[in-house]
Amino acid sequence: MSTTTHADATLAKWLERHGRGSEVESTHVGDLPERREAGRDERPSNPDTTDITTPPFSHNVAGLPGMIDQRSAELGLHTPAQRALESSLFIDEPAHQVALLSRYPRPELTFGERDWAGYLDARAFARHYGDQELTVPFMTELHRRISQFTKPHIGGVTSRRRRVALSERPFTDRELAAFEANPYLEHMPQGTVPLWPDYSAVEYRIPPKAIEGELQALSDWYNVDRKLPGTDPYQLAAELQRRYISIHPWGDYNGSSSRILMNWSLENHELPPSALSDFEKDIFSTTGEWTDMVRAGSDAFGERANRLEHLGVTADPIEVFGLEREHSLYQAHGHQLSDFWLGGIFDIEKCRMVVEGLRGSQP
Numbered sequence: 001m002s003t004t005t006h007a008d009a010t011l012a013k014w015l016e017r018h019g020r021g022s023e024v025e026s027t028h029v030g031d032l033p034e035r036r037e038a039g040r041d042e043r044p045s046n047p048d049t050t051d052i053t054t055p056p057f058s059h060n061v062a063g064l065p066g067m068i069d070q071r072s073a074e075l076g077l078h079t080p081a082q083r084a085l086e087s088s089l090f091i092d093e094p095a096h097q098v099a100l101l102s103r104y105p106r107p108e109l110t111f112g113e114r115d116w117a118g119y120l121d122a123r124a125f126a127r128h129y130g131d132q133e134l135t136v137p138f139m140t141e142l143h144r145r146i147s148q149f150t151k152p153h154i155g156g157v158t159s160r161r162r163r164v165a166l167s168e169r170p171f172t173d174r175e176l177a178a179f180e181a182n183p184y185l186e187h188m189p190q191g192t193v194p195l196w197p198d199y200s201a202v203e204y205r206i207p208p209k210a211i212e213g214e215l216q217a218l219s220d221w222y223n224v225d226r227k228l229p230g231t232d233p234y235q236l237a238a239e240l241q242r243r244y245i246s247i248h249p250w251g252d253y254n255g256s257s258s259r260i261l262m263n264w265s266l267e268n269h270e271l272p273p274s275a276l277s278d279f280e281k282d283i284f285s286t287t288g289e290w291t292d293m294v295r296a297g298s299d300a301f302g303e304r305a306n307r308l309e310h311l312g313v314t315a316d317p318i319e320v321f322g323l324e325r326e327h328s329l330y331q332a333h334g335h336q337l338s339d340f341w342l343g344g345i346f347d348i349e350k351c352r353m354v355v356e357g358l359r360g361s362q363p
Contacts, residue, residue, distance in 0.1 A: 064117045064149065071120035075127065081308050083108045084317035088275040088301070089263060090119045090256065094351035095340070100317050101330040101355075102337035107317070110346065114149035119256065122146035126264040134219045134261075136212065139244075142260060147253045154251040158211045163204040163248050164188065165283075170200050175284045184246035185283060202283065204248040211249045218243055226265075233269035235287070237262045238294040242282050255279060262294065272302035326358040333358075 077083045087108035088096050099107035108116050122145040129138060144156035170190060171179070179187045179202060188201040206214050222240055225231055241262035248254050263273035274297030282290055308320045318327050335354065340347050 064113050067117045067121060067149075068113070071117075071124045074124045075120065079313045081311075081315045081317045081320050082313060085301070085304055085308060085320065086123075087116070088304075088321075089123075089259065089273050090116070092279050092346075092348050092351075093275070093277050094348055094355050095346050097321070097323065097326075097355050098335075098340055098351040099337060100321060100323060101327050101358075102335070104337050118146045118149045119260075121148065122257065122260050123263075126260050127267070129264070131268040134222045134240075136215045136219060139215060139219075139249075139257070139261070143250050143253060143257045146257050146260070147250075151252055154253075157251070158208065158215075158249050159251050160208045161251075162194075162208075164193070164201045165204075166193065166196060167200045167202075171202075178284055178286055178289075181286060182242075182246055182283065184243070184248075204246065206247050211247065214247045215249060218247065222265075232291070233266065233271055234295040234298065235291045237265035237269075237274070238291040239287055240265050241294070242287065242290055245282050258282075266294075266298060272298045272305060274298040275301040275304070326355065329358045329361055330354075 072078070072083070075086060077086050084096075084100060084107055087110075091099070091107075091110050095110055096107060099110045104110065122142050125145050126142060132138070140156040147155040171187065176187055179185045184205055186203045186205050188203050190200050191197050193199045193201045218240070221243075222236070226236055241258045244261060245254055245258040250257070259274075259276070259279070266273055274294045276293060276297040277300075278293070281293060285293065304320055304322075307322070308315055311319060318324060340351050340354075
């Protein structure tokens, strides 16, 4: 899908000018996750979750290095290869691979130090929480932690706006069928999208006042299903992530927090986390298709982890990810990481096209 930042910036200005900031939140389908939301949600801070938290770090930016160092140590991330493996769970695969191919010194910081610190804190918190039951306070605290250094005002605060995901192109019949089968989503054809009549969109159906109830229902479903004999742990994790992202409870960081939940579920079943090939496919796929993608991502992560163990912790990340050939071609074409930035946003689709082109090149 094509990506752009202009539409969201214009929408934010329009909402502010016309006093509509409390009515609509838009995300851009296919754009960089967590950089797509317009405006702010001004509700009071999150509810009390002290029963499940570890001592919080300060929101002071000066504490970022300490946060990153401590959480990295807790997660066993001591070398570039280990950090590259973990960050493949957080950064869209095309952007992550371009960062590796570019020999970016710290690929895990592709989206910035603040985002990486928030991710590590949330990931370590989920690991610490372990195999307890899924609860609304757990999901709330997870979201508070992941957003604490970038948008602390929305952390753990459910949205109070109508939520839509914009697309510059019409959806395919396959995508429309996936929307139709998802009770949390509603397709908005071109000509019916608020403010942007030339766009298609998906609206998240759950009204703001019902979000907390839906999160409780999600918890109830998960806690029952995970104990059923014969439950497929990949399908369980995939459906947890897909239901959560379809509820779209927060003003931002819905995608990142949904994937931490998914990997929390997989690891509780002693499976590798899933390094997904395409983050955006969750709501565009059927449950079966998404389960297959989650399984494939878990297999990919497991294979890379095994390769890292075989090569040793000081291994070259290029080798761990099996990108030796692509790296040679990338260098020969003279690509640079700066080629993939578009107005302050990483151009995920350009990354995808370049990586796919390298893989398709003749040896």
